[in-house]
Amino acid sequence: MKLVPLNDKVVLKQLEAEETTKSGIVLPGQAQEKPQQAEVVAVGPGGVVDGKEITMQVKAGDKVIYQKYAGTNVKLDGEEYIIVKESDIIAVVED
Template identity: 60%
Template sequence: MTIKPLADRVLIKLLEAEEKTASGIILPDAAKEKPQVAEVVAVGPGGMVDGNEVVMTLKVGDKVIASKYAGTEVKVEGEEFTLLRQNDILAIVE
């Protein structure tokens, strides 16, 4: 199954959370913080959204920082993704 975002939506896959602290302590799953850095998997076409023209500036493969509680989590074939609007993306990580 393939997910194709509509309008100004972006499909992202969160990158794995750190398993160690900076000092080398290994964290159990319950203590790991939800990662905010993700990889763009699919991008909608943009167009007119709420009466405004939206140009998509993201592309597949970009690493981004997304708002912590934005979007809708979806599970496809055992993998978890988040579907959110482009304006919920805070930055591109270079």
């Protein structure tokens, strides 16, 4: 199965949480804060949303940072995804 977002929606796959701190302390699963960093899996076509023309600024494969409580969590074929509006993405992470 494949998720195909509509309008200004973006499908994200959350990156793994850090399991150790910078000083080497191993964190149990409950103590790990969910990262707000994800990889873009699929991007909608954009179009007109609320009377404004939307041109998508991210593409599949981009690593992004999104707002903390944004989006809808979806589980498909054992994988977890987050579907957000493009406006909920606040930055693209460049290497």
